[in-house]
Amino acid sequence: MLEPRALHPGAWWVWALGLAVAASRTTNPLLLALVLAVAGFVVVSRRGDAPWALAFRVYAWVAGVIVLSRVLFRILIGGEDGGHVLFTLPAIPLPAAAAGIELLGPTSAEELLGGFYDGLRLATIVLCVGAANALANPKRLLKAVPGALAEVSTAVTVALSVAPQLVESVQRVRRARRLRAARGRGLRFLRGIFVPVLADAMDRSLQLAAAMDSRGYGRRGHLERRVRVVIAVCVPAGFAGVAVGIYGVLDGSAGWLGVPMLVAGLVVAGAGFVLGGRRIRRTTYRPDPWRLPETLVALCGVLACALVLVASPASLETPVSPPSWPTLPVLPAVAVLIAVLPAWLAPRPAPLVEVAK
Known part of the structure; x- marks a missing residue:
C-alpha cells in the first residue's frame, strides 16, 4: 500500500x-x-x-x-x-x-x-x-522547471492559479456578506462583491511580490557574452524545431519533419536550458522526489x-x-x-x- x-x-x-x-x-x-x-x-x-x-x-x-x-x-x-x-x-x-x-x-x-x-x-x-x-x-510545478525558464514559469504558474484564487476570494467575500446580513441584487450586489475581491487580489499580489523579493527570486549570475548569445539562439531554435516536429508527427508527414526534427529540437532546447540555468541562482526547499x-x-x-x-x-x-x-x-x-x-x-x-x- x-x-x-x-x-x-x-x-x-x-x-x-x-x-x-x-x-x-x-x-x-x-x-x-x-x-x-x-x-x-x-x-x-x-x-x-x-x-x-x-x-x-x-x-x-x-x-x-x-x-x-x-x-x-x-x-x-x-x-x-x-x-x-x-x-x-x-x-x-x-x-x-x-x-x-x-x-x-x-x-x-x-x-x-x-x-x-x-x-x-x-x-x-x-x-x-x-x-x-x-x-x-x-x-510545486514551479520548483521543477529549469532555471532558464524561471520568469516564464512564474507567469504561467500565476496564470494557472488565478481562477482558483478568484473563486476562493468570491466565496470568502460572500460568507462575510452573509455574516453581516448584507443583501442586494443587480449592479449594487455585483459592486459589493467585485470591489472586495479586487482588493483581496491586489493584496495577495503584493504579498507574493514581497515574498519573492525577500527571497532573492530571479537573481542572475554573471555569464560571458558568447554564452548568453548561445543561450539566446539555442532556446528559440529548439522550440521552433519542437513545434515543427510536433506538427510533422501529428500530421503524419514522413521524413525529417516528424520525429527527427522533434528529437533535434529537444536536444537543442535542452542544451539551452542547461546553459541558461547557470544564470539563475536559486535553492529549492524540500524538492519533490x-x-x-x-x-x-x-x-x-x-x-x-x-x-x-x-x-x-x-x-x-x-x-x-x-x-x-x-x-x-x-x-x-x-x-x-x-x-x-x-x-x-x-x-x-x-x-x-x-x-x-
Whole structure:
C-alpha cells in the first residue's frame, strides 16, 4: 500500500500530454469517449482537496461549449456536403467580397458528423489539459522547471492559479456578506462583491511580490557574452524545431519533419536550458522526489501515445461520407486503457491539512 503523498507534478503533465497527443490523432468517437472516461476516472480517483482540484469541472463545461460551437459553426457556414440533407434553413448570401460564402442553407448529416467529430477531438484535448491542472500542484510545478525558464514559469504558474484564487476570494467575500446580513441584487450586489475581491487580489499580489523579493527570486549570475548569445539562439531554435516536429508527427508527414526534427529540437532546447540555468541562482526547499510511481505514471502516458502513433491511420479515422457506424480498434483501445493505470499506480494525495504541516 503506497503512502499518501503528492505525486510529482511533472509526472501528471507527462501523462496528460501523452493522452492529449493520442486523442489528437483520431476522430473515432468511441476512442475519444474512452479517453474522456480514462481522464475523468483518474482525476476522480487521485485528485486532492486543494482549490485547483476543482478545475476539471470548469474544463468540462469548456469542452461542452467547444463541441456545441463546432456543430453550430457547421450549420452556419457548412452547407451541403453529401447527399443526406437533414434540414434546410433560409439561406443568407454574403457580398462578393466574402468569396461567395452563403450562411445557413441546407445542412447534411455529413457536415454535422464532421463538426461533432472535430469538436469532440478538440474537447478531449482540452479535458486532458484540465486533468493535469486538477492533479498537479501548479506551485510545486514551479520548483521543477529549469532555471532558464524561471520568469516564464512564474507567469504561467500565476496564470494557472488565478481562477482558483478568484473563486476562493468570491466565496470568502460572500460568507462575510452573509455574516453581516448584507443583501442586494443587480449592479449594487455585483459592486459589493467585485470591489472586495479586487482588493483581496491586489493584496495577495503584493504579498507574493514581497515574498519573492525577500527571497532573492530571479537573481542572475554573471555569464560571458558568447554564452548568453548561445543561450539566446539555442532556446528559440529548439522550440521552433519542437513545434515543427510536433506538427510533422501529428500530421503524419514522413521524413525529417516528424520525429527527427522533434528529437533535434529537444536536444537543442535542452542544451539551452542547461546553459541558461547557470544564470539563475536559486535553492529549492524540500524538492519533490521522483520515485517509482512517478516513472510508472509518466510511462503510462508515453506508452499510450506511442501505441496510438504506430497504429494504422485508417483505424483511427471514422468516415463521414458516407456516414458509417464507428468501430473500436483493438490496439488504440488497449493504448488508451493503459493510461488508466495511474488510478492505482499513483499514491493517494495527502490531505491539504497535512501538506500544510
